[in-house]
Amino acid sequence: MNVRSQISMVFHLDKCIGCHTCSIACKNIWTDRKGAEYMWWNNVETKPGTGYPTQWEDQDKYSGGWEVKDGKLRLKSTGKGRVVFNIFHNPHMPSMDDYYEPWTYDYQDLFNAPEGPDQPTARPVSMVTGELIQIKSGPNWDDDLGGSPVYAENDPNLKGLTPDQRQQLSAIERLVFFYFPRICNHCLNPACVASCPSGALYKRGEDGIVLLDQERCRAWRSCIAACPYKKVFFNWFAGKSEKCILCYPRIETGQAPACFHSCVGRIRYLGVLLYDADRIEEVAKSPDEQLVEAQRSVILDPHDPEVAAAARQNGISEAVIESARKSPVYQFVKMWKLALPPHIEYRTMPMLFYVPPMSPVMASQDGKTVNHTSDDLFHDIDQARVPMKFLANLFGAGHEGKVRYALRKQKAVRWYRRALTVGDVDMATAERMLREADCSTEEAEAIYRLTSLCTFSERFVIPPSHREQAIEMMKDPREHQSFAGFGFLTGPGRAM
Amino acid sequence: MTNTQSYFDPLLFAVLPYVVFFTFFLVTIQRYRTRTFTYSSLSSQFLENQRHFWSLVPFHYGILVVLAGHVVAFLFPRELLLFNSRPLRLYILEVSALIFGLLTVVGLTAAVVRRIREPKIRRVTSTSDWVLFALLLFQVASGVYVAVFHPWGSSWFAASVSPYLWSLVKLNPDFSTIAAMPLAVKLHIVNAYVVIGFMPFTRLVHVLVVPNPYLWRKPQVVRWYRRPGTMAASKG
Numbered sequence: 036m037n038v039r040s041q042i043s044m045v046f047h048l049d050k051c052i053g054c055h056t057c058s059i060a061c062k063n064i065w066t067d068r069k070g071a072e073y074m075w076w077n078n079v080e081t082k083p084g085t086g087y088p089t090q091w092e093d094q095d096k097y098s099g100g101w102e103v104k105d106g107k108l109r110l111k112s113t114g115k116g117r118v119v120f121n122i123f124h125n126p127h128m129p130s131m132d133d134y135y136e137p138w139t140y141d142y143q144d145l146f147n148a149p150e151g152p153d154q155p156t157a158r159p160v161s162m163v164t165g166e167l168i169q170i171k172s173g174p175n176w177d178d179d180l181g182g183s184p185v186y187a188e189n190d191p192n193l194k195g196l197t198p199d200q201r202q203q204l205s206a207i208e209r210l211v212f213f214y215f216p217r218i219c220n221h222c223l224n225p226a227c228v229a230s231c232p233s234g235a236l237y238k239r240g241e242d243g244i245v246l247l248d249q250e251r252c253r254a255w256r257s258c259i260a261a262c263p264y265k266k267v268f269f270n271w272f273a274g275k276s277e278k279c280i281l282c283y284p285r286i287e288t289g290q291a292p293a294c295f296h297s298c299v300g301r302i303r304y305l306g307v308l309l310y311d312a313d314r315i316e317e318v319a320k321s322p323d324e325q326l327v328e329a330q331r332s333v334i335l336d337p338h339d340p341e342v343a344a345a346a347r348q349n350g351i352s353e354a355v356i357e358s359a360r361k362s363p364v365y366q367f368v369k370m371w372k373l374a375l376p377p378h379i380e381y382r383t384m385p386m387l388f389y390v391p392p393m394s395p396v397m398a399s400q401d402g403k404t405v406n407h408t409s410d411d412l413f414h415d416i417d418q419a420r421v422p423m424k425f426l427a428n429l430f431g432a433g434h435e436g437k438v439r440y441a442l443r444k445q446k447a448v449r450w451y452r453r454a455l456t457v458g459d460v461d462m463a464t465a466e467r468m469l470r471e472a473d474c475s476t477e478e479a480e481a482i483y484r485l486t487s488l489c490t491f492s493e494r495f496v497i498p499p500s501h502r503e504q505a506i507e508m509m510k511d512p513r514e515h516q517s518f519a520g521f522g523f524l525t526g527p528g529r530a531m
Numbered sequence: 532m533t534n535t536q537s538y539f540d541p542l543l544f545a546v547l548p549y550v551v552f553f554t555f556f557l558v559t560i561q562r563y564r565t566r567t568f569t570y571s572s573l574s575s576q577f578l579e580n581q582r583h584f585w586s587l588v589p590f591h592y593g594i595l596v597v598l599a600g601h602v603v604a605f606l607f608p609r610e611l612l613l614f615n616s617r618p619l620r621l622y623i624l625e626v627s628a629l630i631f632g633l634l635t636v637v638g639l640t641a642a643v644v645r646r647i648r649e650p651k652i653r654r655v656t657s658t659s660d661w662v663l664f665a666l667l668l669f670q671v672a673s674g675v676y677v678a679v680f681h682p683w684g685s686s687w688f689a690a691s692v693s694p695y696l697w698s699l700v701k702l703n704p705d706f707s708t709i710a711a712m713p714l715a716v717k718l719h720i721v722n723a724y725v726v727i728g729f730m731p732f733t734r735l736v737h738v739l740v741v742p743n744p745y746l747w748r749k750p751q752v753v754r755w756y757r758r759p760g761t762m763a764a765s766k767g
Contacts, residue, residue, distance in 0.1 A: 115746050122742075123591040130580040131651070163578070164650040229750035232742030240755035250567040253740050254574040271655065274573035505756035 038346040041243030048392040050302040053214035057294035070272025072137035076279040083190035084177040088133035091265040092191040098127040099263030100381030112260040127260035137162040181212025192428040211420040219279035220385030230261035263381035291495040306362030306496040358498035380432035447472035544706035551728030558731035572737035578651040590638025596631040608689035
């Protein structure tokens with residue numbers, strides 16, 4: 036057992052209202068720069084929809100992630116041998132057209148236009164070329180466009196849906212969408228790291244955050260093709276790749292990352308998971324239908340004294356083990372099995388988990404009446420507006436079992452709380468539902484608390500990172516102090 | 532040969548090479564130490580994907596093979612002359628060298644056209660890039676000219692240029708064999724020195740950081756703060 040700690044995340048999709056506050060918080064801090072205008076390290080997608088970059092989930096097009104070939108795990112886009120041939124031109128790399136060309140407006144026109152019969156307009160100007168452009172698409176161009184024949188109907192997750200289900204998704208008064216906020220998953224088996232010819236990308240040993248060393252990046256571009264979630268971006272001006280850094284300067288000082296901190300719906304949870312690093316390769320090779328369970332099995336119980344001892348032996352501090360015990364992520368992922376990894380079939384072992392959304396899927400229509408109940412209390416989960424198969428393609432590698440389990444438990448908790456507080460359903464039924472959903476009343480209470488009443492410190496359990504100890508090992512902290520800080524001392528210019 | 536040429540010959544073939552190599556090593560090392568961030572291929576594939584393939588791929592394969600040919604002739608002149616002693620082998624070698632030379636010219640020309648034609652690419656092209664393109668175009672064009680009009684270069688390079696280059700390495704420059712060369716060959720050599728001297732100031736430094744360790748490193752990279760040594764992983 037090789038215990039390591041990982042800062043992991045849960046996004047509760049049932050609570051996401053799609054306000055994009057997270058995206059703006061991130062944009063303002065990190066990507067409001069030349070060359071990074073088009074980047075959204077955090078973005079919120081509408082599902083069904085094509086996403087950002089367009090159809091990023093279609094790996095026949097982008098060749099991201101891993102595949103198992105002859106019993107071996109290999110990158111789909113590149114690899115040791117192929118890197119030699121792909122280095123001059125990466126065949127799987129998306130171009131700016133797959134995202135959008137950033138633009139601003141020529142606001143001076145509003146003031147300087149000569150007097151005339153028409154109102155002056157601020158015309159769009161490309162932020163790359165500085166010339167006037169016709170805007171073809173932009174960030175969140177498919178926002179809220181569930182049912183759209185251009186966007187929603189081209190969602191790669193519709194694979195395997197019956198024609199009836201597809202039609203229902205775009206039928207008037209039946210169409211549906213939900214939000215899917217995305218950041219870097221800080222994977223256990225990151226494809227970007229494994230693909231980087233320069234070794235610029237790395238995983239931090241202490242907390243598992245995946246970072247990109249700007250000084251070592253040589254713009255070979257492999258990471259952009261290799262990441263199946265398309266969360267490594269190319270700075271077209273600096274000639275370097277960039278990615279979400281999980282606001283590590285904030286995490287190291289005990290603050291939640293900006294997108295977490297600013298989340299209006301309070302959908303985001305962050306905490307430590309302890310895992311067994313020796314089993315990653317074996318687990319990443321599991322067959323599709325076992326992947327979710329296999330990844331869960333890598334996550335270790337921090338209450339187990341054996342695990343704690345092995346963690347201590349690996350240099351994990353007591354404070355980290357303690358915060359792993361309080362981790363909301365551990366509860367959602369491992370104890371309650373409510374949160375699921377996105378597209379685990381890419382085999383990167385993402386460490387960001389999603390609680391699949393229930394509303395607005397529950398009401399099912401029978402003729403002219405809307406049914407809320409039936410003899411089978413979980414009946415409408417399978418009759419929901421968002422087809423189970425769609426959610427399964429997103430969160431279960433195409434297999435519905437784990438997604439259905441998570442939805443049934445959520446529904447049972449709702450009925451239980453409704454019986455308690457509203458009282459219009461009887462407790463016996465609610466308790467039966469809990470039993471059938473594999474959930475005790477104590478667990479239901481805990482789920483309810485962490486979902487609805489969670490405080491700031493319950494959502495974000497950030498262990499102290501003790502950077503001072505790491506510095507003391509190298510040199511006098513007071514000497515280090517005068518050299519510390521973030522960023523470059525000289526501006527990161529382009530070439531010489 | 533005119534007198535002017537002989538007058539400049541010592542400067543161009545005995546002094547210039549030392550100046551450019553001194554510049555090359557001094558600036559590349561100093562730049563790597565102080566401005567590591569600028570070591571990048573500055574790829575523009577993200578801004579334009581199609582022409583990129585049709586220009587950059589032929590150029591790189593072409594130039595790599597042609598350069599390898601020069602290096603082989605420099606390192607193993609004797610063996611090369613022996614290999615070329617059979618005419619058929621010489622013909623095959625010359626023709627394939629010419630093909631890769633043409634590939635380089637075509638690729639480079641396409642790359643320049645792409646830079647001019649695509650507004651987005653033009654935006655990320657600096658003055659040093661334009662100078663570099665001009666120098667490189669002249670270099671490969673003069674190379675192809677020499678290959679066509681002064682054939683059997685694989686043999687005369689080994690017989691005449693290699694001894695000259697080795698004399699430079701031995702710090703005892705003897706350019707007598709070069710002095711008698713045609714103008715095109717001389718220009719090709721002098722321009723090569725200019726490219727080498729200019730290289731440390733351009734994006735061309737990316738050839739110095741080709742990612743060879745990738746081929747034998749473990750797939751995943753982990754850096755620890757608390758395990759000294761791993762944070763200060765060697766740059767490459």
